[in-house]
Amino acid sequence: MTTTRHVLITPGDGIGPEVMAEVKKIIAWINDENLSHLQVTECPIGGASIDAHGVPVTDETIELGKKADCVLLGAVGGPKWNDVDYAIRPEAGLLKIRKELGLFANLRPAIVFDALIAASTLKPEIVRGLDIMIVRELTGGVYFGEPRGIFNMPNGERQGVNTQTYTTSEIHRVARVAFDLARKRNNKVCSCEKANVMESGKLWREEVTKLHVDYADVELTHMYADNCAMQLLRNPHQFDVIVTDNLFGDILSDEASMLTGSLGMLPSASLGERDKSGHQNALYEPVHGSAPDIAGQNKANPLAAILSFAMALRFSLDLPALADHIDAAARNVLDKGLRTADIMAEGCTLLSTSEMGDAIINELKTQVKKAA
Ligand code: IPM
Ligand code: MG
Numbered sequence: 396m397t398t399t400r401h402v403l404i405t406p407g408d409g410i411g412p413e414v415m416a417e418v419k420k421i422i423a424w425i426n427d428e429n430l431s432h433l434q435v436t437e438c439p440i441g442g443a444s445i446d447a448h449g450v451p452v453t454d455e456t457i458e459l460g461k462k463a464d465c466v467l468l469g470a471v472g473g474p475k476w477n478d479v480d481y482a483i484r485p486e487a488g489l490l491k492i493r494k495e496l497g498l499f500a501n502l503r504p505a506i507v508f509d510a511l512i513a514a515s516t517l518k519p520e521i522v523r524g525l526d527i528m529i530v531r532e533l534t535g536g537v538y539f540g541e542p543r544g545i546f547n548m549p550n551g552e553r554q555g556v557n558t559q560t561y562t563t564s565e566i567h568r569v570a571r572v573a574f575d576l577a578r579k580r581n582n583k584v585c586s587c588e589k590a591n592v593m594e595s596g597k598l599w600r601e602e603v604t605k606l607h608v609d610y611a612d613v614e615l616t617h618m619y620a621d622n623c624a625m626q627l628l629r630n631p632h633q634f635d636v637i638v639t640d641n642l643f644g645d646i647l648s649d650e651a652s653m654l655t656g657s658l659g660m661l662p663s664a665s666l667g668e669r670d671k672s673g674h675q676n677a678l679y680e681p682v683h684g685s686a687p688d689i690a691g692q693n694k695a696n697p698l699a700a701i702l703s704f705a706m707a708l709r710f711s712l713d714l715p716a717l718a719d720h721i722d723a724a725a726r727n728v729l730d731k732g733l734r735t736a737d738i739m740a741e742g743c744t745l746l747s748t749s750e751m752g753d754a755i756i757n758e759l760k761t762q763v764k765k766a767a
Pocket of ligand 1: 490645
C-alpha cells in the first residue's frame with residue numbers, strides 16, 4: 396500500500412494559478428497511475444487571500460502548511476494590491492509563511508540546460524554546463540530585523556529604518572545546510588557577506604569559519620557580496636554552493652537566474668529544521684514572480700513551478716525516482732525544441748502554458764514506461 400502524502404497548494408496571484416494548474420495536472424497523473432497517493436488541499440495566498448479573507452495569509456493556511464508534507468506555492472503580488480497597507484501586502488503573506496514555518500534555508504539552483512544556452516545573455520562558453528546552488532538564509536537578517544519602520548524625526552525629517560541582525564545559531568544552521576549539500580555535489584562552499592563594512596557580516600564570516608572545522612573535507616572560500624555579484628558574470632564556473640544572507644541571497648539568486656537564460660526556469664525549495672518525528676516543514680516555489688503583465692493569457696512558462704515540484708518529490712515526498720523523471724522530461728522537452736514564449740528561439744515550436752504541461756506529461760509517460 397502506498398502512503399498518502401499531504402500537499403498544500405497555494406497558487407497565489409498573477410500567473411501563479413496558471414503554472415500551478417500544470418503542477419496539479421502532473422499530480423493527478425501520478426495518482427491515476429498509482430505511482431503514489433498525493434492528497435491536495437488548496438488555499439489562497441497573497442492578493443487572492445486579501446480578497447477572500449482580508450489578510451495575505453490566514454492562520455488556518457499556516458496551520459495547514461505546518462501539517463502538510465510540503466507546500467507548493469505559485470507566486471504573489473500584483474498592481475491591484477499596490478496601495479494596500481504595507482503590513483498586509485501580498486508579499487507580507489509570503490514572508491509570514493516563511494517565518495511561521497521556520498523555513499530558514501532557501502535552496503535556489505541555477506542550472507543551464509544545453510538546449511537553452513542561446514537564451515542566456517552571456518557567451519555560451521561562460522555558461523555551458525553551469526550548475527550552481529545558492530543557499531539563501533530566509534528567516535533572518537534585514538527582512539525581519541527590529542527596529543524597523545518609517546519614523547518622524549525631531550527635525551521634521553522622516554527616517555526609514557531596517558535592521559540587519561544575525562545570531563550564531565542562525566548562521567550555523569544555514570551554513571550546515573550549505574556544507575551538507577556541497578558534500579553531495581562538488582564539495583565547495585563560497586560564503587558571501589560584507590564583512591568589510593558590516594558587523595553582521597564579520598560575525599557571519601567568523602562563524603562559518605568556525606563551523607568549517609566539522610567540514611574540513613569541504614573547500615571553503617569567503618567573498619564580499621559585491622565581488623560575488625561580479626564573479627557570477629565573469630566566471631560563474633568557479634562556484635558550486637554559495638551560502639549567503641537573506642538580502643544578498645535575494646539579489647544574487649536573481650542575478651544567477653539570468654545566467655540560465657530565463658527566470659521562468661528556476662525552481663526553489665525552502666526548508667525548516669527536521670523535528671524528532673522526522674517531519675520537516677517545506678515550501679517549494681518558482682523563483683519568478685506573479686508577472687501580472689502576462690497573467691491570464693496561457694503564456695507563462697510552467698517549468699519553474701514543475702521543477703519546484705520535482706524538488707518537493709525529492710526532499711519532502713520521498714519520491715526521488717519521480718523527481719528524476721520530471722527533471723529528465725524537462726530536459727527532453729527542451730531538446731525537442733518545445734518552448735514557451737520567454738525562452739522561444741528560431742526554429743523552435745511555441746507552446747502555451749497548458750501545452751507545456753501536456754508535453755511534460757507525455758514525456759513522463761515515456762520515462763515511466765522505459766523504467767518499468
Ligand atoms: C523572492 C522574492 C521575495 C523576496 C518577495 C516577493 C517578498 O523577491 O522570493 O526572491 O524578496 O524574498
Ligand atoms: Mg527575489
